[in-house]
Amino acid sequence: MKRLAFAAAMAAALAACSPRAKSPEAQAPREQPQEQPQEQPQEKDMADPYKEKLTPEQYYVCRQKGTERPFTGKYYDHHEKGTYICVACKQELFTSGTKFESGSGWPSYFQPIKDKVREESDSSHGMRRTEVMCSKCGSHLGHVFDDGPNPTGLRYCINSLSLDFDPDGGDGSAES
Numbered sequence: 001m002k003r004l005a006f007a008a009a010m011a012a013a014l015a016a017c018s019p020r021a022k023s024p025e026a027q028a029p030r031e032q033p034q035e036q037p038q039e040q041p042q043e044k045d046m047a048d049p050y051k052e053k054l055t056p057e058q059y060y061v062c063r064q065k066g067t068e069r070p071f072t073g074k075y076y077d078h079h080e081k082g083t084y085i086c087v088a089c090k091q092e093l094f095t096s097g098t099k100f101e102s103g104s105g106w107p108s109y110f111q112p113i114k115d116k117v118r119e120e121s122d123s124s125h126g127m128r129r130t131e132v133m134c135s136k137c138g139s140h141l142g143h144v145f146d147d148g149p150n151p152t153g154l155r156y157c158i159n160s161l162s163l164d165f166d167p168d169g170g171d172g173s174a175e176s
Ligand SMILES: [Zn+2]
Pocket: 086, 087, 088, 089, 090, 091, 134, 135, 136, 137, 138, 139
């Protein structure tokens, strides 16, 4: 019995040491890139990739056109210099130089960064308003009203949940 076990062990050791051992790994063709798509979730939420990137609250506002309750957002009473960016796609939207105190409870700006927001008429909730969206990813940001201050007379009333803040971005003072 012992001799048999020894022979078996030797055979195994010889096979393991053999440089020509044909292990499945050594023979596998180099096609690893094809395996990556399998890691993506495919069965659900394919319609909107932002569902996984955003918190449920952010998703409700940005992608389902919700509105946060006033005086609850983190940016309505925020006064640092910098740039407000889209929370979904990180595009720059507003600079702190255009932010003003509207008293509405939502962060308010008299002007967006050029070409960074899209506007569309919105007749939901029995009101005629103009919806403001990120021009890059289409996320809902808020609405624009014509009761703002100079120089534009506009009030971009934006949800904090739609925004992120970049203190290293420009504050608008250097823009033409
Ligand atoms: Zn965006």
